Amino acid sequence: MGETLLSIQDLTVTYRARGEDIAAVRGVDLELARGEKLGIAGESGSGKSTLALALLRLLPATATVTGRVVLAGEDVVDMTWGRLRAVRWAGASIVFQGAMHSLNPVHTIGRQIAEPIVLHERIDESGAALRVAQLLEDVGMPAARASAYPHELSGGQRQRVMIAMALACRPDLIIADEPTTALDVMVQAQILGLIDDLVAGSGISLLMISHDLSVLSDVCDRLAIMYAGRVVEVGPARDVHHQAKHPYSAALSAAFPTIGDPSSRLRPHGLAGDPPDPESLPTGCAFHPRCPSRREQCDVIDPRLWSVGDRHDAACVLVLPDQGASLAGHVQQPTETKVAR
Ligand SMILES: Nc1ncnc2c1ncn2[C@@H]1O[C@H](COP(=O)(O)OP(=O)(O)OP(=O)(O)O)[C@@H](O)[C@H]1O
Numbered sequence: 001m002g003e004t005l006l007s008i009q010d011l012t013v014t015y016r017a018r019g020e021d022i023a024a025v026r027g028v029d030l031e032l033a034r035g036e037k038l039g040i041a042g043e044s045g046s047g048k049s050t051l052a053l054a055l056l057r058l059l060p061a062t063a064t065v066t067g068r069v070v071l072a073g074e075d076v077v078d079m080t081w082g083r084l085r086a087v088r089w090a091g092a093s094i095v096f097q098g099a100m101h102s103l104n105p106v107h108t109i110g111r112q113i114a115e116p117i118v119l120h121e122r123i124d125e126s127g128a129a130l131r132v133a134q135l136l137e138d139v140g141m142p143a144a145r146a147s148a149y150p151h152e153l154s155g156g157q158r159q160r161v162m163i164a165m166a167l168a169c170r171p172d173l174i175i176a177d178e179p180t181t182a183l184d185v186m187v188q189a190q191i192l193g194l195i196d197d198l199v200a201g202s203g204i205s206l207l208m209i210s211h212d213l214s215v216l217s218d219v220c221d222r223l224a225i226m227y228a229g230r231v232v233e234v235g236p237a238r239d240v241h242h243q244a245k246h247p248y249s250a251a252l253s254a255a256f257p258t259i260g261d262p263s264s265r266l267r268p269h270g271l272a273g274d275p276p277d278p279e280s281l282p283t284g285c286a287f288h289p290r291c292p293s294r295r296e297q298c299d300v301i302d303p304r305l306w307s308v309g310d311r312h313d314a315a316c317v318l319v320l321p322d323q324g325a326s327l328a329g330h331v332q333q334p335t336e337t338k339v340a341r
Contacts, residue, residue: 005172005205006032006055006092011067013050013059013229020279024050026229027067029305034172037199037206039216039237041252042226043275048209051226052177055207056088072172089116093166095159097178102162103150109161110136110146113168120169135164139194156187163195167204174199176208180215192219213252217241222311225249228276228286231305235312245314247293285316293318 013025025047032038040048053059055069057076069076071091079087093116096102104112113135114128123131133143139160150158159179166174176195180188196219199206210216216223217237224234225248233246244250251271273290276282282289288298295317305313306320 002033002035004031005034005036005072006030006207007068007070008051008055009068009070011051011054011069012065013047013054014064015050015060016062016064022278023229023281024063024278025054028226028229028231030224030231030234032173032205032207034205035203036222037208037220039213039220039223040207040209040226041211041213041216041223043211043252045275045278046226047229047278048211048226049177050229052094052175052207052209055175056092056094057084058094086120089171090120090169091171092173092175093169093171095162095166095174095176095179097181103158105150108147108149109153113146113161113164116165116168131168132164135168136161138167138198139164140190154187155183156191159183159187159191160194163191163198167198171204173205173207176206178210179208181210188215195219213241213255225252228281229278230286230315232287232316233312233314234305235309235314239309239312245308245312245319246316247291247318248287249314251292 008028008030011025011028012023015022015024028051030038040051042048050059050063054065055071055076059065065077067077071087074083074087076084076087103109110129110132113132117123117128117131129146132146136143136145141157141160145153145157150161153161163179179195180191183191192215195206195208198204206220208216208220213223217240220237222235223237223240224231225240225246226232227248233240233244233249240249241253244253255271271290271292276286276289282299284297284299285291285302288294291298297317301317303315303317303320305315308314308319
């Protein structure tokens with residue numbers, strides 16, 4: 001692995017709502033190297049977006065965060081607001097789903113792309129305009145479109161503008177949260193191809209979130225699978241997609257077609273039930289009530305990630321070397337190290 005750019009350590013996010021604590025992210029550890037592309041997959045509600053928002057402290061005030069998010073050597077959780085403003089856009093930027101809601105309808109897209117550049121770099125208007133023109137061309141749009149308003153663009157073009165904004169300050173990391181969800185299939189493929197091309201060889205790291213594992217395994221080097229706020233498996237994209245070690249990753253792989261393999265569309269999902277309510281998680285492994293490979297101890301043991309191959313870990317009693325001995329040592333205990341919003 002190359003130099004580590006992002007290190008997420010024992011990250012926990014709890015929302016307070018309706019007088020209840022909602023455990024959205026529970027003790028997540030992840031590493032991302034410079035230039036690496038990491039995909040995060042999981043069903044709706046598994047905590048993917050909460051994790052992404054926590055990386056740049058974009059969570060609402062009802063969220064409590066513990067743990068560490070070390071980006072290029074600095075802990076984002078501890079950072080002053082002034083330093084955080086500098087890190088947003090220039091250190092890491094986010095492309096959200098549904099660009100229409102993220103763009104300001106009353107400003108031209110040129111002005112919106114220029115905004116972070118002017119904010120972060122001492123650059124005059126004509127310098128910013130040149131950069132905007134180049135960025136638009138980089139994302140496959142004519143530079144003249146800088147004078148267009150968001151409503152004058154198609155969904156795919158608006159998402160291209162979001163990508164141009166994310167690239168504007170040449171960040172180390174781009175976080176893409178379901179960047180193609182609202183788009184039709186052809187445009188989805190174009191946008192994914194564009195992200196792939198722009199990141200390739202640039203040294204920019206990519207953290208891409210999707211509920212669709214086949215999309216992620218097509219674009220990313222590594223995959224992390226989330227379930228009920230935990231990472232249950234992480235490893236090389238091909239291995240996690242095609243030789244999953246955790247029963248949930250295996251079920252998720254079977255649930256989606258492999259791109260270019262029409263026969264895979266026929267495979268059943270194979271999972272009964274829904275993900276658990278984060279306000280009342282099951283005891284032991286949160287997946288055990290739905291798990292087709294469930295063992296007797298799964299309602300008491302909540303396994304930590306365990307190495308199952310080269311940079312490939314899974315959190316399941318099935319992969320532990322000695323299921324009989326010291327299983328208690330594998331129970332995850334959330335630690336409260338730092339608190340921030
Ligand atoms: N602002 C909030 N207040 C309270 N609960 C929240 C808030 N945002 C998210 N949650 C809850 O936190 C859990 C994780 O949600 P999150 O949106 O991170 O999951 P996700 O995997 O990104 O889902 P999706 O794919 O649907 O976006 C869910 O149970 C969700 O209802």
